[in-house]
Amino acid sequence: MIRRLIALLGPERSRPLKRAAALLAVAAALQGAVFAFLLPILRAPEDAGPWLTAVVVATAVCGLAYHRGVVTAREAGYTLSAHLHRRIGDHVVTLPLGWFTPARSGALGRLATQHVMSVMGVPAHLLDPLVGAVVTPAAAVVALCAVDWRMGLAALAAAPLAVAACRWSGRLVRRTDEAADAAAGEAAARVVEFARNQPLLRAFGLGGPGLRLLDDALVAHRNAARRMLTTALPGLAVFVVTVQAAFTALVLVAVFAALGGQVDIPTTVAALVLAVRFTEPMLVAAELGAAVRLAGGALDRIERVLAEPRLPEPEVSQAFGTPSIEFEAVRFGYAGTPVLEDVSFTVTAGTMTALVGTSGAGKSTILRLVPRFFDVDGGAVRVGGADVRDLRGADLLRRISLVSQDTYLFAGTVADNIRFGRPDATDEEVRSAADRAGLGELIARTCVGEGGTRLSGGERQRVSIARALLKDAPIVLLDEPTAALDAAAERAVTRALDELRGERTLLVVTHRPATARAADRILVLDGGRITESGEHDELLRLGGRYAAFHARRENARGWRIPAGRNTEGD
Numbered sequence: 001m002i003r004r005l006i007a008l009l010g011p012e013r014s015r016p017l018k019r020a021a022a023l024l025a026v027a028a029a030l031q032g033a034v035f036a037f038l039l040p041i042l043r044a045p046e047d048a049g050p051w052l053t054a055v056v057v058a059t060a061v062c063g064l065a066y067h068r069g070v071v072t073a074r075e076a077g078y079t080l081s082a083h084l085h086r087r088i089g090d091h092v093v094t095l096p097l098g099w100f101t102p103a104r105s106g107a108l109g110r111l112a113t114q115h116v117m118s119v120m121g122v123p124a125h126l127l128d129p130l131v132g133a134v135v136t137p138a139a140a141v142v143a144l145c146a147v148d149w150r151m152g153l154a155a156l157a158a159a160p161l162a163v164a165a166c167r168w169s170g171r172l173v174r175r176t177d178e179a180a181d182a183a184a185g186e187a188a189a190r191v192v193e194f195a196r197n198q199p200l201l202r203a204f205g206l207g208g209p210g211l212r213l214l215d216d217a218l219v220a221h222r223n224a225a226r227r228m229l230t231t232a233l234p235g236l237a238v239f240v241v242t243v244q245a246a247f248t249a250l251v252l253v254a255v256f257a258a259l260g261g262q263v264d265i266p267t268t269v270a271a272l273v274l275a276v277r278f279t280e281p282m283l284v285a286a287e288l289g290a291a292v293r294l295a296g297g298a299l300d301r302i303e304r305v306l307a308e309p310r311l312p313e314p315e316v317s318q319a320f321g322t323p324s325i326e327f328e329a330v331r332f333g334y335a336g337t338p339v340l341e342d343v344s345f346t347v348t349a350g351t352m353t354a355l356v357g358t359s360g361a362g363k364s365t366i367l368r369l370v371p372r373f374f375d376v377d378g379g380a381v382r383v384g385g386a387d388v389r390d391l392r393g394a395d396l397l398r399r400i401s402l403v404s405q406d407t408y409l410f411a412g413t414v415a416d417n418i419r420f421g422r423p424d425a426t427d428e429e430v431r432s433a434a435d436r437a438g439l440g441e442l443i444a445r446t447c448v449g450e451g452g453t454r455l456s457g458g459e460r461q462r463v464s465i466a467r468a469l470l471k472d473a474p475i476v477l478l479d480e481p482t483a484a485l486d487a488a489a490e491r492a493v494t495r496a497l498d499e500l501r502g503e504r505t506l507l508v509v510t511h512r513p514a515t516a517r518a519a520d521r522i523l524v525l526d527g528g529r530i531t532e533s534g535e536h537d538e539l540l541r542l543g544g545r546y547a548a549f550h551a552r553r554e555n556a557r558g559w560r561i562p563a564g565r566n567t568e569g570d
């Protein structure tokens, strides 16, 4: 474990850790030596002077080394946790945005808090007893050999057995720890879901499937934790029995040697003291073994995230032309399940294109491919004439504003949240973006609550639109921007989109006839393919699916194209 930490920290940053281990090793060795010095003192008390001086000096040096060792170990712990946080942070910002699923985001939270703390505990709290558990018994064995070779041999014979038992129990714990961590993640996610969805759960009765999922997750977590504890027990028991047996053997050898007159009383006393020093630190370490193994599991999980492949980026971005969007024969699926097939279209710079289609047809997926949340499986997505894979992430995202279906607002004022789109915007610019998004008086709201929970869904959506309007990005992607708005707010947003036309390139997913009608071009998506494309009037004349549904629904507040050709309705 210590070797892994040194490799992770690198030669420079691992210095405090190495220094701490060396200082604690010196302290532990000196402790063993102090007990070895007892023998000449007991054998010849009249000549004990130099040995007593040696005991005093060794004890003083041991105390100093121990104190410096513990302080340095704490520093090494803090260095390690800061380094891990930085490495995790630096790495995850290079991962594809599609990597951040809710499950992974939850696991990342545990990684940055619980797991980093667990790994940090190894140098900060466990290094001292661990070094003691290795060095003190080793020093005691050397001293025992000097006192009486038979006792030294008895202690030495126990060492491989104890190490084997320790490793065995470690492997067992690691195996069950993975399952326990997965169960803990699931239980945490279900508890958050339970707390967030209280209104829904209460409205539909607390005995529903939502509660059953939580119950199952908590039971699974409890069982996994119990399994981990019980799995560790046999290894721990073998270890403790081995160490105790070694201690008993040492005592018996010492007593029989004394009774047989082969060794004198002082030697027997020194041997018994060394036998205690041999076993004591190992038993302490056995108790801490579980914490070390859990830290090993935590480090495995941290290393797995650090090994996640980064989104490959060029050193320098390709030149960016006029802000058009182009899909060429795009094929894409989530984890092997195909979603888009042979999708080709171009959104000319400064125009507005509406994407309409059946639910689940892949409209939002098309929007996600533009800022390269995922890489396509086939074909190419080009922005400003450059393949998105030939642009650096920051260069690409700087040119795109995205208004997604699930708007997240940070705790703060409405103005703070709008300013997020362009931190150096003036108050006047923030107010103007708010007005264009139909926010009106809402801009005066001082606190939106965590995640924007003090605002309604429509209000949150308008803040997100204002944020996108404020960002000076030539391309604006909107996923159902008016879905949660009332008639007045929808009119304000449609006006704002209208104003942006010509000025920015707009790609809008919509179920609203008014928004689709306002677009320069409409793409109808069905089953992952574009089946119709053209202007509103052109598509009406075509008399296809768009026309059929528009004719029936044009006065409706919202409509969706159903999956089947011959079915209709919302």
Ligand SMILES: Nc1ncnc2c1ncn2[C@@H]1O[C@H](COP(=O)(O)OP(=O)(O)OP(=O)(O)O)[C@@H](O)[C@H]1O
Residues within 6 Å of the ligand: 334, 335, 339, 357, 358, 359, 360, 361, 362, 363, 364, 365, 366
């Ligand atoms: N992150 C994801 N992982 C796996 N499958 C996904 C993911 N996101 C979407 N899908 C699936 O991909 C398909 C297309 O989803 P998408 O959200 O693009 O549809 P949509 O046309 O925008 O639907 P809607 O109009 O209902 O929002 C759906 O079958 C959906 O279940």
